[in-house]
Amino acid sequence: MTSRDFQDRLTRRAKRAGVAISAALANRLETYYRLLAIWNQKINLSGIDLSEASTEALDRLLVEPLVAAKYVRPGTNLMIDIGSGGGSPAIPFALAVPGSRLLMVESKTRKSVFLKEAVRALELNGEVLTSRFEALLSRPELHETHDLLTIRAVRMESRILMNLQAFVKPGGHLFLFRSGGGDAPDSMMPPLTWVATFPLVEPLRSRLVIIQKRQAAQR
Numbered sequence: 444m445t446s447r448d449f450q451d452r453l454t455r456r457a458k459r460a461g462v463a464i465s466a467a468l469a470n471r472l473e474t475y476y477r478l479l480a481i482w483n484q485k486i487n488l489s490g491i492d493l494s495e496a497s498t499e500a501l502d503r504l505l506v507e508p509l510v511a512a513k514y515v516r517p518g519t520n521l522m523i524d525i526g527s528g529g530g531s532p533a534i535p536f537a538l539a540v541p542g543s544r545l546l547m548v549e550s551k552t553r554k555s556v557f558l559k560e561a562v563r564a565l566e567l568n569g570e571v572l573t574s575r576f577e578a579l580l581s582r583p584e585l586h587e588t589h590d591l592l593t594i595r596a597v598r599m600e601s602r603i604l605m606n607l608q609a610f611v612k613p614g615g616h617l618f619l620f621r622s623g624g625g626d627a628p629d630s631m632m633p634p635l636t637w638v639a640t641f642p643l644v645e646p647l648r649s650r651l652v653i654i655q656k657r658q659a660a661q662r
Contacts, residue, residue: 449473449496456501460644462509464539471538471565472505478564479504479529482557488529502644508532510643511593511618511651512539519590520544523610525576528554530561532593532620537567545569546589548576580609587612595620601630604654608635611656619652633657 444452450469457464464472480493491500508531520543524533527547537545547569549555555573562569572579579585592611596619604617611617613634620643631637634657643649 444496446470446473449476452496453501453505456498456506457509460502460506460510462506462513464509468538472535475530475534475538475561475565476500476505478561479531479557482560483529486553486557488554488557489531499647502647503649504529504531505535507620507643507647507649508534508536509539510641511620512536514618514641514651514653515540515591516616521589522546522591522593523585523589524548525592525594525607526550527558527571528595530558532595534558534561534565534567536593537569538565543568547571548574548579550575576610577606580606585610590615591618592616593618593620601632604631604635608656613656613658615656617654617656619654621650621652622648634659 450473453469453472454464476496479488483489483493491503493500511532519540522537522543523546525548527533527549533545533547537543545567547558549558549571552573555571558571562571586609589610590612592607599619607617631654635654636657638653638655641651643651
């Protein structure tokens with residue numbers, strides 16, 4: 444598939460989901476996708492066949508993060524992604540949020556190597572930490588540092604959410620990328636509160652669950 448064909452297809456899929464993308468963004472997204480496809484032949488970065496840039500691959504890996512980026516509030520600069528894997532939604536999401544800085548956390552070394560190569564190739568303002576997120580809870584310099592946390596989550600328990608919120612500033616948000624139905628996680632405790640659930644790509648029945656970390660009450 445030529446570069447023009449790829450970007451035309453991507454632009455159409457994004458438009459179908461209600462997102463307009465610039466030529467510059469489409470070019471960077473193509474660079475990421477093709478790099479992912481090459482590496483996916485060596486290590487398992489995605490369970491989706493990436494060889495033909497199928498509708499499913501474009502929607503899941505690129506369009507979903509682009510739709511989610513519409514809900515980022517102004518002033519969001521520092522972002523952290525947990526369990527980054529092959530880089531989606533984190534990398535396309537960050538590319539769609541100008542001026543953002545991205546920290547990706549991935550426990551598997553080979554996937555981290557790919558993520559670092561993607562950061563280099565895309566000249567992305569980002570960093571990769573090879574670690575389980577639980578191990579980072581002991582690093583105070585990461586506590587309440589980020590405006591936004593993203594994670595692709597099939598199921599999210601209250602205990603995990605309470606650990607993850609440690610990385611988010613008061614007033615900041617957690618974006619949960621989920622497949623299928625469901626609105627808020629099973630249960631949440633203060634300082635977390637469910638804000639909204641938005642559809643991402645309807646054929647995939649994917650949803651974005653937005654949770655806010657409330658500011659401490661003023662006395």
